[in-house]
Amino acid sequence: MIDFLNSIDTQIYLFFNGMHTPLADNFMMLFTGRFIWVPMYLAIALMLLKTFGPRLTGIYILAIALAITLTDQTCATLIRPLVARLRPSNIENPLSELAILVDGYRGGRYGFPSCHSANSFALAAFVCSLVRRPKIIAFMIGWAVLNSYTRLYLGVHYPGDLIVGAVIGSFFGYICYLAARRFAPTARETSLASMGNPLFNIPSGLQLSDGTPHSFGITVGDLMISVGVGTIFYIIAMSLTA
Numbered sequence: 001m002i003d004f005l006n007s008i009d010t011q012i013y014l015f016f017n018g019m020h021t022p023l024a025d026n027f028m029m030l031f032t033g034r035f036i037w038v039p040m041y042l043a044i045a046l047m048l049l050k051t052f053g054p055r056l057t058g059i060y061i062l063a064i065a066l067a068i069t070l071t072d073q074t075c076a077t078l079i080r081p082l083v084a085r086l087r088p089s090n091i092e093n094p095l096s097e098l099a100i101l102v103d104g105y106r107g108g109r110y111g112f113p114s115c116h117s118a119n120s121f122a123l124a125a126f127v128c129s130l131v132r133r134p135k136i137i138a139f140m141i142g143w144a145v146l147n148s149y150t151r152l153y154l155g156v157h158y159p160g161d162l163i164v165g166a167v168i169g170s171f172f173g174y175i176c177y178l179a180a181r182r183f184a185p186t187a188r189e190t191s192l193a194s195m196g197n198p199l200f201n202i203p204s205g206l207q208l209s210d211g212t213p214h215s216f217g218i219t220v221g222d223l224m225i226s227v228g229v230g231t232i233f234y235i236i237a238m239s240l241t242a
Contacts, residue, residue, distance in 0.1 A: 009160040010095065013088055017100055017155045024153070025102045026239035032116070032150035036231065040143075043227035044127060047220040051131075052191045056184060063180035064126050071122040071172045072115050075165060080110040087111035089155045099155040107156035114157045117148035117165030118172075125173025130181075131221070133195070139225045195221060 030036060048057040086093040089106040096106075124144040128137045148166060151157040218226075 005160070009158045010088075012159045013095075013152065014098060016149075016152050016159070017088075019153075020100050020102075023239055026242040027235055028150045028153045029102055029105070030235045030238055031147065031232075032154065036235065040224070040228045040231055043224040047131075047224045050220045051195050056191070059180055059183050060126075060130065063176045064123060067122045067126055067169075067172045067176035068119050070176070071118045071169045074168055074172070075113045075115045075118050079113060083112050084110055085112035085158075085161075087156050088158055101155045105154060105156065111157045112161045112164065113168060114148065114151055114161040114165035116151050117144075117157070117162040118169035120144040120147040121166040121169030122173040122176075123169075125170040126177045129174055129177040131192070131195070133221050135225060136221050139228060143228060195219065 045057070045061060048060050052060065086109065087107050088095045088111070089099050089101055090096055090109055090111075091106070092109075121144045124140040127140050131137075144166070148162045152159060152162060
């Protein structure tokens, strides 16, 4: 059974890792970076602060940090040395001869499970569980999936590494959310009810039937998504000029 799963994992890996273009190479290398997403992380912190206030935001940020720490240590310190599954890009792995790498990037020695995928889904699971707004859920899950896929594209992880990492990260993200929600749960629900209130309005240049100027309200959730999408467009622009 293990050999069968490894065979499927390898075939899927070779299929997706084989689809390379110069533009996608640049995009994936930038997207997979940690520091390029700092503006989005700050936007998430601002969203929490504006919605829940300083006290609860401090608790939630500590819970997110705990979720990511537990996730990272479980994957990197506990599971990886125990399973000792070589990355497909590792030169000790015969499969590395077929792997398409970008800029010679191979990652570390072991890759099961993927810390990159696990940490991304830990953050996404926590934010989605806490906020529960369809647009934010769709964006965070999409971001986590694409962030995980970059590791497959770059050749440093098998699909199975990413899937198991996503499960572990989602588990710890949700568990830490359950722990954090025990603090002032009533205040949390009241705060969420006001999340739809706009931070500011942008005039559309149109008027309603009663003569009132029409405008678009921008909420903290919209702002966070805008920062994330803006980062993606920045990555695309940088990929085109690289």
